[in-house]
Amino acid sequence: QVQLVESGGGLVQAGGSLRLSCATSGQTFSSSAMGWFRQAPGKEREFVAAINFNGGYTHYTDSVKGRFTISRDNAKNTVYLQMNSLKPDDTAVYYCAASPYVTTMRDRNVDSWGQGTQVTVSS
Secondary structure, three states: OOEEEEEOOEEEEOOOOEEEEEEEEOOOHHHOEEEEEEEOOOOOOEEEEEEOOOOOOEEEOHHHOOOEEEEEEOOOOEEEEEEOOOOHHHOEEEEEEEEOOHHHHHOOOOOEEOOOEEEEEEO
């Protein structure tokens, strides 16, 4: 099982940028799809983005396409989420996740979750 620790959250003004990182431990990182979910107060946790095991395929929810970029560095066992043009609606706790494939990630079939990092976007 992969252990996940997120960092990089914070408070930013609308239009600003943040870069989230998810450091992992465990032997399966380089063979796992990795992803990001988010959960706003009073709402269900929603899929944001996913990347396959070698970084060759990515998938995003429609609301973040063109603004967010997911990437990974298998040498550092780390996955990133670059968030640009942030909006107040992006405010949520962001969770890193591991799953066998991008398709299983999108279907919320997640093997491991991080503890989450808060992102707050002020208007």
